Amino acid sequence: MAGDIGEDEMISRRNLLRSLIAAPFLFLTGKYLFPPSEAKGVLVEVESDKIPEGGAMVFHDENIILVRADEEVIAFSLECTHLGCTVALNGEEFACPCHGSKFASDGSVIQGPATRSLDRYVTKITNNKIQVIESKKDV
Amino acid sequence: MFEHFFMHMLPKKVSENGVRFKPTLYLGAMLVMLFMFLSVSGLLLLFYYTPERSQAFASILFLEEKVFLGSFFRSFHRMSSHIFLIVLSAHMLRVIFSGAYKVRTYSWRLGLFIFTLIIFEAYAGYLLPMDQLSWWAAKTGLELMKSLPIGGILESILAPDGIGSRLTLTRYFALHIVVIPMFLIVLVSVHMFAVRRQGLSIEGMKVSSDKLKSRLIILFVVMFMSVIILSIFIGAPLTLEADPTTPPNPAKSAWFLLWLQEIVSWRTWYINFVMLVYITMFFLPELSRRKSGFGWFSFDDRPVWISVLLMVIIILVLTIIAMFFRGADWSFGLYFS
Numbered sequence: 001m002a003g004d005i006g007e008d009e010m011i012s013r014r015n016l017l018r019s020l021i022a023a024p025f026l027f028l029t030g031k032y033l034f035p036p037s038e039a040k041g042v043l044v045e046v047e048s049d050k051i052p053e054g055g056a057m058v059f060h061d062e063n064i065i066l067v068r069a070d071e072e073v074i075a076f077s078l079e080c081t082h083l084g085c086t087v088a089l090n091g092e093e094f095a096c097p098c099h100g101s102k103f104a105s106d107g108s109v110i111q112g113p114a115t116r117s118l119d120r121y122v123t124k125i126t127n128n129k130i131q132v133i134e135s136k137k138d139v
Numbered sequence: 140m141f142e143h144f145f146m147h148m149l150p151k152k153v154s155e156n157g158v159r160f161k162p163t164l165y166l167g168a169m170l171v172m173l174f175m176f177l178s179v180s181g182l183l184l185l186f187y188y189t190p191e192r193s194q195a196f197a198s199i200l201f202l203e204e205k206v207f208l209g210s211f212f213r214s215f216h217r218m219s220s221h222i223f224l225i226v227l228s229a230h231m232l233r234v235i236f237s238g239a240y241k242v243r244t245y246s247w248r249l250g251l252f253i254f255t256l257i258i259f260e261a262y263a264g265y266l267l268p269m270d271q272l273s274w275w276a277a278k279t280g281l282e283l284m285k286s287l288p289i290g291g292i293l294e295s296i297l298a299p300d301g302i303g304s305r306l307t308l309t310r311y312f313a314l315h316i317v318v319i320p321m322f323l324i325v326l327v328s329v330h331m332f333a334v335r336r337q338g339l340s341i342e343g344m345k346v347s348s349d350k351l352k353s354r355l356i357i358l359f360v361v362m363f364m365s366v367i368i369l370s371i372f373i374g375a376p377l378t379l380e381a382d383p384t385t386p387p388n389p390a391k392s393a394w395f396l397l398w399l400q401e402i403v404s405w406r407t408w409y410i411n412f413v414m415l416v417y418i419t420m421f422f423l424p425e426l427s428r429r430k431s432g433f434g435w436f437s438f439d440d441r442p443v444w445i446s447v448l449l450m451v452i453i454i455l456v457l458t459i460i461a462m463f464f465r466g467a468d469w470s471f472g473l474y475f476s
């Protein structure tokens with residue numbers, strides 16, 4: 001049988017065999033490159049009365065801003081929904097220095113290129129304490 | 140032995156067209172030289188640089204302020220890289236405009252891989268000083284990458300914990316110092332070998348390579364002196380230590396990525412047009428209906444060189460807009476700084 005196989009076919013079979021041997025090694029090494037993620041659970045915890053009505057509190061390391069509006073506290077992510085730069089609170093609006101997107105104080109887009117409102121985190125209030133949970137809200 | 144090795148990078152006999160200036164503009168030779176400048180100055184920087192996020196900036200500051208010739212070598216490395224990118228583009232344009240891409244398809248496609256690696260190399264190096272400029276340039280560059288179809292996967296391999304964090308800085312360092320240069324050395328060697336084996340795309344009589352040798356030595360001296368003088372007069376910038384919480388406003392990416400930043404500032408998905416052009420480049424030899432061999436701006440290859448010329452002009456204009464006409468919050472106006 002083996003004698004019937006042409007040279008080209010031999011080569012293509014050999015290449016297939018090589019790929020089959022290489023694939024698992026590549027796959028495992030590929031997995032090696034992804035580090036395990038650390039789940040934090042609670043990102044930020046703060047006493048609720050520290051944030052005045054109409055005021056805000058920024059947590060730079062976590063890239064989170066807590067805003068109180070109408071008795072409710074909203075936890076916005078400061079990560080721009082365009083491509084992920086850090087937006088800055090600029091008076092009544094959030095402005096992004098990377099490509100100029102602007103967001104209103106409720107997080108909605110005023111000016112592109114961003115097309116999606118700022119992300120909000122889930123918050124939990126217990127005994128006058130606000131916790132920001134590491135999970136985004138669907139708005 | 141060493142002299143032998145370097146002198147034998149050129150064969151005894153070369154095509155007369157390799158000796159003449161007009162077919163190649165000596166751009167490939169310049170790239171080899173700049174690659175050497177970059178390797179040597181990079182190795183020197185390695186004696187002081189610390190790839191650890193709380194130490195990186197301080198180690199560069201120490202190099203700049205305390206070390207004899209420290210700021211010079213840093214500037215030399217940076218200047219060589221700027222010139223390298225410009226000469227690289229020129230080399231690719233000469234290959235297109237002279238029709239070599241159609242005759243030497245293997246070198247052309249291999250070259251495109253080399254080009255891609257070099258862009259990543261230049262980008263990864265940008266983060267290392269960990270000052271405001273580099274941090275935000277790396278950040279905006281990564282965001283650009285994320286807007287590509289496979290960007291998400293690339294991001295989680297390159298920057299699993301975000302720009303400037305421990306793993307990311309280590310990975311950018313490893314990529315810039317070892318991984319990409321290693322691949323580059325191999326691929327560029329294959330490229331050199333292919334050029335030597337197949338000869339230049341323009342036929343010519345074989346002549347002694349002595350004349351080419353002496354010209355290349357002069358070119359080397361001129362390049363070396365020019366880069367030295369430029370690096371003395373134009374120092375490498377070092378701003379304040381990186382602060383992830385306060386972006387400079389506007390936050391601009393590395394100069395060679397500015398045109399892309401300008402494009403995504405209109406609509407993110409416009410970047411897919413750029414990807415399309417990039418992929419088209421790999422099939423340029425098949426798409427072109429060029430019949431003639433070597434020849435500058437041949438009449439039968441007008442569609443290719445006119446569209447490439449147009450592309451170059453567009454990239455230049457976009458770069459100029461992003462560089463000089465974008466201010467705080469990326470607003471349009473006149474901003475010369």
Ligand code: HEM
Pocket residue numbers: 163164165166167168170171174227230231234239240243246247248249250251252253254327330334338339340341
């Ligand atoms: C480190 C990067 C590179 C180095 C050191 C390099 C070096 C060279 C040298 C020395 C030559 C022969 C003489 C000359 O054309 O000047 C050459 C030819 C060539 N290069 Fe490159 N090159 C590099 C990158 C590239 C890239 C990015 C491309 C294309 C995308 C490319 C495509 C070609 C082609 C097609 C030729 C053959 C030209 C012909 O036969 O007329 N090279 N290269």
Ligand code: FES
Pocket residue numbers: 080081082083084085096097098099100101112113114282
């Ligand atoms: S990342 Fe904010 S506008 Fe692009």
